[in-house]
Amino acid sequence: MDSVPVNWDALDSLVIDFAKSERLLFPDDPSSSPPASPPLSPCSSSASSSYRSRRLIRQIRRCIEVGEVDAAVDLLRLHVPALLDDRRILFWLQKQKFIELLRSGTARDRDSAIQCLRVDLAPRALDAYPEAYEEFKHLLLALIFDKDDQSSPVAYEWSERRRSDLAGLLSSILRAHLHAYDPIFSLTLRYLISIHKVFCCRQGVSSPILDLTERLLLEDRDPHATPQDTVYEAPPFDEVDIQAIAHAVELTRQGAIDSLRMAKGDLFHAFQNELCRMKLDLSILDKLVHEYCIYRGIVDGVSHSPPASDQENNSSRDCSSSNIECISSKFSDGETSVGNADAEGVPESHADSTSIGEIRFACEVVDNNENCSTSDVTYQDTSCRRSWSSRNYATGQKRRKKWRGRVEEQEYAASASLPEIPTQEISHGQPVGYLEDTVEEDQVSKHLSESMKNVENKYDIILEMRELTYKGMTAKVVKEINAIDRDFFIQNPNLLFQLKQFEFLSLVNSGDQENALIVARTHLAPLASKNEELLKPLKETLTCLLKPCEDVLTKAVPLPILATSLQVAMGWKLGIQEPQLMKIVRATLSTHSEWFKLQMCKDRFEQFLKIDQLKAIEHRFFSHSSAKASADDTNGSSQMSIYSNSKIQEDGSSPQVSPGENVCDENAILKVMEFLALPRADAIHLLMQYNGNADTVIQHIFS
8 A cells, every 4th residue: 555656746736725725824925925916716716605604614513512502593594594494404403402401400591491392392393394293292301301311211312412413414404505515635535534444344454544544534424414305206316326426425325315315416516515424533634734734845844853742762852052962862763643743833943953863964965974073163054054055946945835723713703692612723833753863872962063953944955855856857866865965875776776767768868878878887787786676677778778769758757756755765864754644645545446446447536536636647758958847837647547457257256357347237237236235346246147137136136
């Protein structure tokens, strides 16, 4: 699961869209914006409206969860009055109001509860829906059974679970009514993780991201919303759509039909409604996104030292400008819990503490050796900063976004009775990833000096190397990294080979075969002689000399993948672990591909959720003259998908069939799926055993 290529540019786009949609970023400084801004586009207006609707839904949910039913009704009456025309919703809300009045325990509220029974509940119980009157009579038992009696017949009505279920049901109805769907990234993550869990469970595979997925995607879902006019005649929907949504989000056939009715037959609206029912822990998701954005250079923010509340085998490093001392300790090389990622905020400025990795890195920038003397502090400090400044031609001091965090303002206060709901604090946390203690204690005292606290951010340097690689300037990347750390490519020979391979192919592509051969003799050949696994790719690379007219750059590792691989390797070298979001996406995309190979079909929703873009690996064609000009072009991609085809096994084991390959008649597959309530793969396997005859399969099963 860790070797699946991912289009990280596509993930960047999804994450940025999510952060903007959820207002997790501070808006750009108006003073730096052009004086005349264009009018709000319909797309951005729609996004703003969706955000406001989602916040309204969250506000109503919280009101019900804390027992403030009148506040929820006031919000509905003010912002969504049409929803109160649904007699079912009013009846549910009045039932909960009756319970909340009794829960308070005062004589006055008890009288108000009885008045609520007479004036509101009793009349509505007659025509709200067929079961309403029986529910009304059952609710009367709450007058005589205590709320703490867990064995009473109305224990559920008294429970906190009842509040949560009602809040979730109203949220589902409001989402469908307002089309207030979560951002695509949030939906994609829910979908991929749900498939990952099912795949690992059914195939008996151990998940490498189990701890993360269990905390991120909760088991509970919001109750299923059904339309008011539910009927039981044959649905006017295509069976393909019914089966598609039923198996995509694990619904019964009737549940899929109700979902389509709720969405007025729109498959993708129904799909979004069902995905939004899955509960994500937003606090964990925000931290994952924040960590990823920092790592990818999207937002400002840097971790200079681990939080004080880290694991037992971790300890802090305090390097003060007035008294240079560093407590050396061995850092854990295990993953840190996402829940602690923002435990202690770090201001978005250069901290006074400097890690060992940063110090060693800075010294090598100055003089390319391990000597970091403290005798000439001013000279070294100036040299380090001047060295970085002179090399900062790639990033161009690109301005990054500021992280704001999730802030829920009280925008929808409709009445004085609206409870004060605490907002989350704005978090300026740091990404997960701690430094390994790779320097001996005697070297620590040698390398520590006051001048090092002003060393430029190591993230910026790594991001510059990534951007240079992305632009195809691989020769410059190798030169810069060798100046920074002479041991880096000794420890990462595959990366050096891939960088030099691209340089070789670029020269061949431009017709400069003489210099290409020099690169091959000087770099590729020695690497292959020391690493036997590189011999085969070297031979394949050299064959490009025979085809000078073809686009030989397609033989190289795609630059986005190479750039990200370099970033990850440099990060580990300097103690920055790969963001956990990258691990989640890589693992879930792998199981998504495997799952649909088992299902023997293409995913109906992968284009809608941008999953196809995450799997699309771009091959860029660079020449030395056009590298920079084409660096920002992100259009055009070719999907890399490898499927294994094999013949049907005689023992009935699962055959590997390419998605989209019609092994059986589609109508026969749907017929077996519908009558036997089977997954698509199982239906196909049965049909294969009976020559594709659906009637024979059904007759055999029921005989």
